[in-house]
Amino acid sequence: MASAAEQMASNMNFGAFSKATELKKRLWFTLFALIVYRIGTYIPVPGVDPAVLSDVFQQNSGGVLGMFDVFSGGALGRMTIFALNIMPYISASIIMQLMTSLSPQLGQLKKEGEAGRKKINQYTRYGTVLLATVQGYGIAVGLEGLSISSGQSAVIDPGLYFRLTTVITLVGGTVFLMWLGEQITARGVGNGISLIIFSGIVAALPGALVSTLELGRTGQIATWVVLLLLILSVAVIAFIVFMERAQRRVLVQYPKRQRGNKTYGGQSSHLPLKLNTAGVIPPIFASSLLLMPTTVAGFSAGSGPEWLTTVTVMLGHGTPLYMLLYVVGIVFFCFFYTAVVFNPDDTADNLKKNGGFVPGIRPGARTSEYLDYVLTRLTVVGAAYLSLVCILPELLISQWAVPFYFGGTSLLIVVSVTMDTVAQIQSHLLAHQYDGLIKKANLGGRRK
Numbered sequence: 001m002a003s004a005a006e007q008m009a010s011n012m013n014f015g016a017f018s019k020a021t022e023l024k025k026r027l028w029f030t031l032f033a034l035i036v037y038r039i040g041t042y043i044p045v046p047g048v049d050p051a052v053l054s055d056v057f058q059q060n061s062g063g064v065l066g067m068f069d070v071f072s073g074g075a076l077g078r079m080t081i082f083a084l085n086i087m088p089y090i091s092a093s094i095i096m097q098l099m100t101s102l103s104p105q106l107g108q109l110k111k112e113g114e115a116g117r118k119k120i121n122q123y124t125r126y127g128t129v130l131l132a133t134v135q136g137y138g139i140a141v142g143l144e145g146l147s148i149s150s151g152q153s154a155v156i157d158p159g160l161y162f163r164l165t166t167v168i169t170l171v172g173g174t175v176f177l178m179w180l181g182e183q184i185t186a187r188g189v190g191n192g193i194s195l196i197i198f199s200g201i202v203a204a205l206p207g208a209l210v211s212t213l214e215l216g217r218t219g220q221i222a223t224w225v226v227l228l229l230l231i232l233s234v235a236v237i238a239f240i241v242f243m244e245r246a247q248r249r250v251l252v253q254y255p256k257r258q259r260g261n262k263t264y265g266g267q268s269s270h271l272p273l274k275l276n277t278a279g280v281i282p283p284i285f286a287s288s289l290l291l292m293p294t295t296v297a298g299f300s301a302g303s304g305p306e307w308l309t310t311v312t313v314m315l316g317h318g319t320p321l322y323m324l325l326y327v328v329g330i331v332f333f334c335f336f337y338t339a340v341v342f343n344p345d346d347t348a349d350n351l352k353k354n355g356g357f358v359p360g361i362r363p364g365a366r367t368s369e370y371l372d373y374v375l376t377r378l379t380v381v382g383a384a385y386l387s388l389v390c391i392l393p394e395l396l397i398s399q400w401a402v403p404f405y406f407g408g409t410s411l412l413i414v415v416s417v418t419m420d421t422v423a424q425i426q427s428h429l430l431a432h433q434y435d436g437l438i439k440k441a442n443l444g445g446r447r448k
Contacts, residue, residue: 023189023428030188033180034199040082040176041075041200045169047162048079048143052154070410073200081173083139084132086196089178092127094281096120101340128178129171136170137163190424191417198417201410229396236389240415243385246275248378250371252356269356271347273375276382278337280416283390283409286329290322323394327387334383335376344371386412 044050054077069076072085100106100120109116140163146154155162177196184192216226249270314321348368357363361370390408 073203088131089128132174136167140166194417282333331383344368
């Protein structure tokens with residue numbers, strides 16, 4: 001009976017999808033936009049020698065550049081027009097979130113509804129252009145200083161003209177991706193910025209899978225290790241899905257109100273608190289800080305101070321100190337970012353203004369303390385979950401030296417974006433079904 005019901009539901013969903021022409025248009029637009037993005041990741045920046053650049057990036061693949069190259073789908077390693085990807089926009093968005101918590105003026109602007117949100121988005125775009133300009137100039141200067149052991153430079157004709165054209169090209173690429181992400185959100189299936197990062201990460205998955213299978217075929221890795229990795233990948237994905245969907249529902253009740261002869265209220269609802277409120281921000285921040293010495297040491301090519309070389313060796317991938325500091329950084333940023341994105345005082349005040357209350361807890365300060373207590377316990381579990389998922393690839397790399405580029409942070413991003421995209425598609429299908437029911441009801445009323 002259960003299987004028959006599931007089959008009937010899937011047939012209904014397929015039938016609804018076949019009739020949802022609007023959803024098909026959105027899916028085709030999203031696919032076309034992502035294809036345009038992937039084509040752009042192969043258009044190089046003028047004046048750069050790709051062979052020299054490839055050798056340099058292979059030497060520094062373990063640093064911050066290697067991590068950002070994974071997020072950009074290889075665009076940074078090839079130094080294309082989308083080398084900065086959408087990362088300046090994400091950095092500007094995070095900075096604006098922090099500023100809205102620290103600045104009373106921006107905090108008030110956030111509470112003004114749609115007009116305030118548009119103003120904050122405008123400031124975020126300005127910040128994106130500023131960050132992209134600074135990063136683009138830093139990349140241009142850094143490219144001029146790159147060379148291989150033979151002395152051949154990565155830049156064919158260094159100088160002011162090269163720096164100017166590189167900055168304009170990289171900033172233009174970032175602004176175009178920002179616009180493309182907004183178009184995917186408005187005219188596609190939503191989550192435009194996330195889908196751009198998702199497509200960049202997924203593009204590297206076939207190569208990593210083929211490399212792992214090739215190591216197993218040549219005997220460098222035992223066959224049972226390859227099978228274990230495949231099984232472990234499926235298990236970790238299922239675990240991430242379970243934890244990302246997990247939430248604590250705080251019961252909220254609203255009292256009955258008598259207005260004339262009618263009674264309003266008396267309903268109960270839930271305040272959902274996610275287990276992982278911080279998302280993928282903690283592992284990105286923690287790994288960026290830890291990989292910074294490795295990146296600086298790689299660019300110095302052994303000419304830096306001796307202490308930098310010592311720190312680089314101690315913070316190498318798979319070392320106990322690196323994994324310990326990685327976990328500490330994830331836990332710290334979990335609590336820090338959760339405190340930024342969720343304010344128990346504001347939530348308690350909004351409940352009090354709307355007449356809502358948590359059963360057994362007095363409105364106001366007591367409700368805020370209770371929400372903070374619940375959120376702290378959830379964040380402890382969420383930080384442990386993030387630490388486990390992100391430290392697992394480090395253990396695999398240190399133990400078997402597998403090209404497991406599809407690591408913890410990347411896997412978190414891919415699974416989260418996939419779940420959000422599926423939810424968006426289901427909401428479009430549900431809206432289409434509601435529209436069909438309303439049209440049928442109207443037609444039935446007219447016939448009567």
